[in-house]
Each structure stands twice: as structure tokens, then as C-alpha cells.
Amino acid sequence: MKWVRDQGLTLAFTAIFLASLVGQAFAGHADFNNQAIAHNDDTMSFWRFVTSSAFWVDVTENWQSEYLQFTLFVFATIWLVQRGSTESKSVGKPGRETDEEQKVGEHADAASPKWAAAGGWRTRVYSNSLLLVMGAIWIGSWLAQAVTGRVEYNATQLDHTQDPLSLVQYLGSADFWNRTLQNWQSEFLAVGSMVILSVYLRQRGSSQSKPVGDAHTATGVEG
């Protein structure tokens, strides 16, 4: 039980992620078949749908924007600050900071991760591991969006007796960029909102909020 409590955030969000992904599969399957019936086309089995590009383009276009959001935010918060925001480090500490502040190499302590103390390429990789992994997932899911989006787009093209697009052509298409940018704008809005709202608003008990009584100018403080 202690383990469950200690991992509560991860477990809770994994559970609702899986529930909503399954829900999306059912809703998407019903929607696909409604449109197929309207076009006098064959309907598709549930299993066939969840292994098709029709499902995965809708999944991956959302995943890529989420991981872009985290990638950019992790990167931006190295250099940019927001006075008063819980999402920012202290105003006077932009940049990668010193080895001592980051507890790497000789400044690592007994509890530090091994690669923080190892030095050399291991420490360099580990020092950037969050950005590297978030960025890799973003690129991978964006590529998946492109591949699956092209398949779905071309299905519509053929339905209209129009020629299909190659992957390169699809990357320059309005459909690809409409899917991409409609997701990006919402992610950037969410991050920007959180950055500025956390300056002035409070949620007692949340790690995403300053203590209720903290000053608006208090920066990088958690509740």
C-alpha cells in the first residue's frame, strides 16, 4: 500500500490515460462506421479499426503535441524565467547552472544517481536525458502522425477519385499542418496560461501552486 501511495500520481494518470484511450477507440470506431454507412461503404470491426491509420492518426497527433509541449517547456525553462510563477526557477538563475548547484561529478552526493557522479559522456547524457527522451518521443509520434495521417488522407482522396499523395507531398499538405497546428496552439496556450496564472492564483495543497499566503513575486515556489 505504501508503494501505491508513493506512486499515486503515476498510477492515477496511467489509469485515466488508458481509460480515455479505450474510450476514444470505441467512440472513434462508432464514428468511423457511421461515416462508412453514410457513404455506403463497408463498416469495420473494432479490432480492425484500432489497428488502422484511421485510429492512430487521431492518437498520435495528440501525443506529438503533448511531447512537444514538454520538450519546449523543459528547454525554455533553462533560459527563460517568469517572475512569480511556480513554473519558473528563480529570476537570477537562468542557464544550465554550475556543477555544484546541479550536484554533478565531484559535487554529487551518496544519494545522487550514478551517472550524475560518473563524469564524462555519461554525465553529459544524463544531464540532458529528460530533454532527449521527451524530444525523441515527440519526433517519433510526429512521424507516426505523418505516416498514418497520409494513409487516412489518401483514403479520402481515392473516395473523391483524386490521386494519392506521397509522404513528402503530405508533409507539405494543409491536412498535415492543420492537424499539427491545431494541437500545437492548444498546448502552448495551456503552458502559457499555467505560467502566468500560477503567479496570481492559488490552489491550496497542490504542488503546482504557491502556498496561499505567498507573495505574487515569489518565484519557483511549490505549495
Add this chain to the structure above:
Amino acid sequence: MTLRRRMTPVLAAAAAAVAGGCGGQATAGEAERVVEEFYGAVRAGDGDRACRLLSAQARSRLESQTSQACDGVITRLRYSGGDIVDSHVFITNARVRLRSGERAFLGREDGRWRLDAIGCNPPPGDPREQPADCELEA
């Protein structure tokens, strides 16, 4: 040589892997066979067999436009025909292209490929942006 492309479902976002193979799913080869059988029926003057390869909607459209039974008119439409050059399948839609430039567009009906549009030629403009000019279209 016939070029074939298969529809590829994507398995996971992070890997962006594309899985090949359809294993029971609709294939380009099946779509090509329908097109070959259709043109064979037209050459043989077998309107009944040709009509059975049309989608219900295409057949209905032909009969309403001509006010004649499908098998009496299908072999008299204008076709260029020719060898199959390539085919594409995307989810439940397929296109088969012939050496003459003519295209056939197919959809899935009752678990089989059926012709939604036949005798289609590229439009004057970009064929990716403009619909084809078809002898028959559902």
C-alpha cells in the same frame, strides 16, 4: 511489372513503426483482380459479370442515368483499358492505374472490392487536387 503497395497500420506512436502485411485485410492484389476481371468481362461483352463487379451505388447510378439495365449498357461505355501499372490501398479505398493512364477506384462492399468509379482519366489540372473525369462514378 505490377507495383503493389499495402496499407500499413501504425503500431505505436513513439516508435513510428509501420507494420507490413495485411493477413486477411483487403489487399491491392485483390483490387487488381477485380479490375482485370471487369475489363475481361467488358471485352467479352459479358455485361452481367461486369455489373456484378460494380458497387451497388455505381450500378444504381448507371441505371438511373441511362434508364437502362446495367448489363445492357456497361459494355458500351468508353474505356481505354490496358495493363495494370500500379495500385494503392488506403484503409477501405483502392485505386488501380492502367498503362493508358485510365484509373479505377474501388471501395469495400460486403467484404469484397467493388468498383465505385471506372473509366476515369486525369483531370486537366492537378489530379491530386481535382477529381478524375470518369465514365461511371457512384
